[in-house]
Amino acid sequence: MLDVQERPAAGAVEAPAWHRKDLLDTDVLSRAEVELVMETADAMLEVRSRPVGKVATLRGATVVTLFYEQSTRTRASFEVAAKAMGADVVNLTASGSSVEKGESLIDTVRTLEAIGADLLVMRHGKSGAPYLAARHTKAGVINGGDGTHAHPTQALLDLYTMRRHLGGLEGKRVVIVGDVLHSRVARSNIWTLLTAGADVTLCGPATLLPRTLASAGGEHGRVTLTANLDEAMADADVVMALRIQKERQATGLIPSLREYINVYQVNAARAAKAKPGALIMHPGPMNEGIEIAPDIAHGVDSVIEEQVANGVAVRMAVLYLMATARTK
Amino acid sequence: MTDLLIVGGRLIDPANGLDAQLDVLLRDGRVSAVGKSLSASDSVRYDATGCIVTPGFVDLHAHLREPGFEQKGTIATETLAALRGGFTTICAMPNTVPAPDSAPVVAALLERIARDARVRVFAIGAVTRGRDGKALASLSEAAEAGCVAFSDDGSPVADGQLMRNALALLGALGLPLSEHSDDPVLNAGGVMNEGRVSERLGLPGQPAAAEVAAIARNLALAEATGGRLHVAHITTARGLELVAEAKARGLHVTCEVTPSHLFLTEDAVFGSGPEAAYDTNAKINPPLRTEADRLALIRGINDGIIDAIATDHAPHAREDKLCEFDHAAPGIACFETAAGTLLTQVARGELDLGRVVAALTVGPARAWKLDARVAGLGTLSPGAPGDIVILDPARRWTVDTATFATKGKNTPLQGSELLGGVRAVITGGVLRHELEVAHG
Incomplete structure (x- = not known):
């Protein structure tokens, strides 16, 4: 049987109030x-x-x-x-x-x-x-x-990374860009971000946006959807690019990767529209040069390695x- | 054969415009008389006081699984379940192996039915050979062998030219084509209704538009050919509007809805709570839709636009559902819950009782002209079959699959409280099933 012999950093963690047998998603977390x-x-x-x-x-x-x-x-x-x-x-x-x-x-x-x-x-x-x-x-x-x-632990580590830079998330704007429809990372992030009081903007081609999630907002934050990345970037505190699967082109959800890059790549010009110092994030693995430009992925505002x-x-x-x- | 006199019940016989406290006398296996305070010497009396007495239910859409899938159900087990659910006449869908796509296969199927069935069973023939959607089955020969309708069941006839030809050929025979109206390309990979719940759970969706588009195509082909289109298990508000419009224009079109789509919505996939999500027992094809769709289907029953309530009873083995949602077989075993959910909805004021009884009896019998094969089917007219359902609208019960006669324990209703259910079922003038409850 499991024996917890040593509590890490005694005193830092007071009487854990965790009762869950499983961690399946973030949507149930208070x-x-x-x-x-x-x-x-x-x-x-x-x-x-x-x-x-x-x-x-x-x-x-x-x-x-x-x-x-x-x-x-x-x-x-x-x-x-x-x-x-x-x-x-x-x-x-x-x-x-x-x-x-x-x-x-x-x-x-x-x-x-x-x-x-x-x-x-x-x-x-x-x-x-x-x-x-x-x-x-x-x-x-x-x-x-x-x-x-x-992907609940990814969402928790993303939130953790954001908090280390921004303090609280209350009233902050987080933009998630890309294939939101097929993204388990985006979904779990939505729930933790709403719980933390952030506003979430989901941005991507209309075929890759889950339209009904616009009504997912709760008592704290809200969710908005847009196909216009330039609009979405305005006043963003965090910009998270999602991996685009090459199959999406084969199934006709996007006309071509070239067009996707032109319209939805997170690059320097677009990042400039966000708040100065806005965090650049990516859950990995990255397609550098596709959903995110290499100079931004490795730039001063990138916290991608810190996420890991x-x-x-x-x-x-x-x-x-x-x-x-x-x-x- | 002893006469059976059913007294004291509220008799509902929509075909004859009857809804009153009336007795019914069954003699020689048939309806002999309906009237006030009937008496007959040497008859057995059945006291139906407090109950509703209706013609036996007629189901246009059921899966018996035999031959080919006996681990899911057999003619013997599933027709017993039908009997206990009040369905005294059922039409068996052709998704068996082999599929009834030729006269010899149909004849062999009817032999098995004659040997094992507990209720009247009609065979539905396959539209295409092996239900593969590529070449037409031997339609007229299968019709000659006894098929009352044709369908490729869960496999829509995707090829428009093939569908047109099938409607034309069957139309000339005066037989309906029951079509699972769906666009397989739009639906590709989908496992539940596309919308709020699928986007929340990350499950591939089946858009309502896939059904609406297919219904529109099939109506256009029925109009062009003069064929008799039966829209199987309609689920969308917009699809129903298209059917209503086609009926108003005089097309030979009929449609059915399942008790599951009247009672449940896509939310059933969430299960009983966050950790119970992905309830594979709520996976059904076509999928459970939105509340707006459900309410439109209820209106479709209450205004008489929907001809029939058909079960789409689909028993599955335990392992067919005990797996990932994507891999789970679609379908709900609902012979034994149909009357319960419908009466519960009557009690809630959602469904009109008279319309429900019509959609379970004379509606389906006339939609497929089954009353031309069995005189008076779905009615209590003199000479009609002595098939009667006695419903207890006050019975409160909890769905428990352990009590099911069907091999399929696959229902999202396990543990649900229902108000109203079948008390007794009579076929051919003989009491075949009676719920063991304390009388008086």
């Missing part, structure tokens, strides 16, 4: 829960800044990463995060495991539970697959990205909170 993740991530960032950068908080816990889709940074980030707290980590991919032999998702997660997995980090190509998994295992399930639905670094701290926070909840 402001207090998001705050708890942010505060815990602060403590984890402090751990990461030490010469050794490790604690034994999750010693005895088994974290399984179960990836049905390719990933470099998310899987590596979770693995580093879990190991930085002393957890045992098992990495499984759809190729090279019994998944290929047609073993169903439910059988797989039950098997992993039986061999002692405490937490399952799961990525899957089909929206909602982690929900199915979570309903059929006692292990905690962390959604590491499902289809075109959600913060990702480890935020995932440590999530793993810690979820593992702790399991011992209660």
Whole structure:
């Protein structure tokens, strides 16, 4: 059984109020829960800044990463995060495991539970697959990205990165540019940003905008949709470019990548329309020269590499909170 | 055979304009008389006080799964479920393997039906060979063998030329073509209604426009050929407007709606809460639509534009639904909940009881001229089949799939409280099913 032997940065994290078995999306998270993740991530960032950068908080816990889709940074980030707290980590991919032999998702997660997995980090190509998994295992399930639905830890690390630069998000304007319709990153970001009180502008070709999300605004922030990037950039505090999949051209959703670049690439001229010093973000992996110009991706206002670094701290926070909840 | 006298109930027989406290006498398996305070010597009396007495329900759209998919359902299991749901006449969709696309296959199917079925079953033939949408099936031979209508079921006849030819040939035979009106290109990859819920859950959507466009095409082809188009399970407000307009212009067009689309919306995919989202039991094709669509369909029943309530009963095995939403088989097993949801909606004041009974009985019987095959089908006229449903509008019950006769436990209604349901079912003048409840 999991034994939390050491609390990181004692005193920094007071009595965690995390009760969730699973983290499937950000849409269910309260402001207090998001705050708890942010505060815990602060403590984890402090751990990461030490010469050794490790604690034994999750010693005895088994974290399984179960990836049905390719990933470099998310899987590596979770693995580093879990190991930085002393957890045992098992990495499984759809190729090279019994998944290929047609073993169903439910059988797989039950098997992993039986061999002692405490937490399952799961990525899957089909929206909602982690929900199915979570309903059929006692292990905690962390959604590491499902289809075109959600990517909650990415949204939390994005929020964390924004807060470190902007302080609070209340009243701030965040522009998300690109294939919003098929973006799990955009969707999960919308919920955390609204909860934090930001206004979100979704911008992209009309074929790639989820029109009904315009009504998603809540008591704090609101969501607006526009196909006009120049308009969207005005007074933006944060500009987040999304990866554009080349298949979108083949399926006719955009006429051509050239046209997409002309109209929707985040470049210097467009960035100049945002507030001075507006943060430039990208969830990765980037197609430099397509959705984002290289000089902007690596420019002074870019926090793209910092997103990756913060990702480890935020995932440590999530793993810690979820593992702790399991011992209660 | 002993006479059966059903007394004390509220008798609703839309074909004869009856809705009153009347008795009905069944003799030699047929309706003998309907009237006030009937009596008959040597008859068995059934006290239907407090209940609604209607003709047996006629279902234009059901999936029995046999032959080919016996793990999902068989003629024996699914017709028992139909019986318990009040459906005493059903039309079996041709998505079986083999598909009934020629006289020998139809004959073999009808043999199995004659052996195993618990209710009257008509066969629907395939429009194209193997339902592959490429070449026409042996339509006139299959008709000769007994098919009452034709359909490729869940596979729309995408090729407009093929559809035109099928409508023309079947029109000449006076037989309806029941079409799942959808544009497969617009729908490609879609697994639920495109809109608020699909965009929230990141699921590929099936736009309402795909159904509307297909209905418009099919109506134009029906008009051009004089064919008899039956729009299967209509789900969109705009599609229904097109059908209403075509009817007003005198086209041979009829349509049906399912109890699921009258009762549920796309929100059912959210399940019972955030962690229960992606309820595969709410996956159905065509998909559950918006509340505005649902209300339009309800109006379509209440104003009589929709001819029939058809179940689209679609039993699936457990593993067909216990998987990712994209991979789940579409369909809801609803023989045994249809009367319950409809009566619940009557109790809520949404649906008009007389119209509902008409759409379950004489409406479908006339839409496909089934009453020309079985005199009086869907009515309580003298000489009509002794098929009766006795409904208890006061019965409060909770849907429990463990009690289902169907092999399909796939319903998003599990655990739902319903008001009203089937109490007893009579076919051929004999009480075949009675709910075990305390009387008096």
